[in-house]
Amino acid sequence: RKEVEQDPGPFNVPEGATVAFNCTYSNSASQSFFWYRQDCRKEPKLLMSVYSSGNEDGRFTAQLNRASQYISLLIRDSKLSDSATYLCVVNRNGGSQGNLIFGKGTKLSVKP
Amino acid sequence: NAGVTQTPKFQVLKTGQSMTLQCAQDMNHNSMYWYRQDPGMGLRLIYYSASEGTTDKGEVPNGYNVSRLNKREFSLRLESAAPSQTSVYFCASSEWYSNQPQHFGDGTRLSIL
Numbered sequence: 001r002k003e004v005e006q007d008p009g010p011f012n013v014p015e016g017a018t019v020a021f022n023c024t025y026s027n028s029a030s031q032s033f034f035w036y037r038q039d040c041r042k043e044p045k046l047l048m049s050v051y052s053s054g055n056e057d058g059r060f061t062a063q064l065n066r067a068s069q070y071i072s073l074l075i076r077d078s079k080l081s082d083s084a085t086y087l088c089v090v091n092r093n094g095g096s097q098g099n100l101i102f103g104k105g106t107k108l109s110v111k112p
Numbered sequence: 113n114a115g116v117t118q119t120p121k122f123q124v125l126k127t128g129q130s131m132t133l134q135c136a137q138d139m140n141h142n143s144m145y146w147y148r149q150d151p152g153m154g155l156r157l158i159y160y161s162a163s164e165g166t167t168d169k170g171e172v173p174n175g176y177n178v179s180r181l182n183k184r185e186f187s188l189r190l191e192s193a194a195p196s197q198t199s200v201y202f203c204a205s206s207e208w209y210s211n212q213p214q215h216f217g218d219g220t221r222l223s224i225l
Binding site: 043089099 | 143152153154155160202206209210211212213214215216217218219
């Protein structure tokens with residue numbers, strides 16, 4: 001299994017739709033999980049952290065399933081401005097090659 | 113509130129030339145990182161500095177060197193640029209080298225001819 005794996009998409013959805021992204025990770029010892037958003041030709045920006053109990057920020061809900069080693073991001077009532085690439089990020093617990101592993105991202109395109 | 117500032121924003125080099133990418137953060141973070149991002153490859157860590165005075169190799173360090181000049185500044189040097197180093201380079205910082213999110217600069221687009 002790859003360290004962090006995401007469906008590359010693209011996900012093409014109409015405005016107002018609900019869309020879900022999943023991400024799997026390989027290191028069962030990982031402790032921290034994040035979703036980042038990256039707009040075209042821009043830097044990645046932290047969207048939200050993912051907590052064990054699940055967490056919500058407005059239209060965005062993140063969930064963690066430690067047993068199955070996957071993380072999800074749900075976007076409700078999609079807006080045109082949600083169009084971006086969403087990166088799943090997991091910490092590499094221990095090891096010597098930096099502390100965060102970034103997935104390659106899932107591209108979302110919200111259409112009018 | 114500038115956050116993480118990178119210079120330059122764009123650069124074109126010829127093969128064999130050298131250059132230094134500059135990065136500075138004003139968030140009093142202890143840890144800093146350099147990544148490159150290529151189409152289809154995602155973000156790959158080049159070097160990182162867990163704290164002032166330390167640097168370590170990441171996933172793709174060959175052809176690069178770094179200097180942690182002080183707590184605020186972390187530079188990346190290409191000694192002899194190669195076309196394979198054409199990429200977008202991002203600097204990032206985090207409060208500590210631990211389970212914390214990283215904050216990114218807006219990138220340097222580097223083309224090597």
